[in-house]
Amino acid sequence: AQSVTQLDSQVPVFEEAPVELRCNYSSSVSVYLFWYVQYPNQGLQLLLKYLSGSTLVKGINGFEAEFNKSQTSFHLRKPSVHISDTAEYFCAVTKNSGGSNYKLTFGKGTLLTVNP
């Protein structure tokens, strides 16, 4: 089975500052990795995903994440945040089985609060 640990439950930052949201995973097989964002009273929106290829993945809204297999990490970064980035961010993993198993296992989330 896979598991995800999001190391920070809350991350407060000032507007225009850089931010990193940390995610570590555990799996005995190769995996695919995802970051989702959830705005208040909304569903989850896919920010980016790592399936294969380059370990640096670029997503929407200026976010990017780097897959590090040796450290089993998939940290999310943005060089300059805006007030509108305030939301809950979820890291998720699914095993790369090549089949139809798309069960996503989510972390507990990190609340990013951007202050003026």
Next chain:
Amino acid sequence: EAGVVQSPRYKIIEKKQPVAFWCNPISGHNTLYWYRQNLGQGPELLIRYENEEAVDDSQLPKDRFSAERLKGVDSTLKIQPAELGDSAVYLCASSLWGDYGYTFGSGTRLTVV
């Protein structure tokens, strides 16, 4: 393109009452998922459908929860009877087979009192 549509958005019921949630996935998406998100937690899979077949329902509490996806399109998730611990957001998502990264609906927030 319309997204995944869920209704109702909010529901408040008394314990022991039944409740049902409805989901209309994106047109053409053959895979449909129901997730439950407890307060302060990430979503957890309840059931996954490939077309009209439930291919993974191992996390669905079958004593009180049931789901159906007739004709492989819309889906309904039912709880009967509801318990206080069922208070959560119920999220529906859909995807094309082989496409990683679902599209989620806005969810139904259930409060059991």
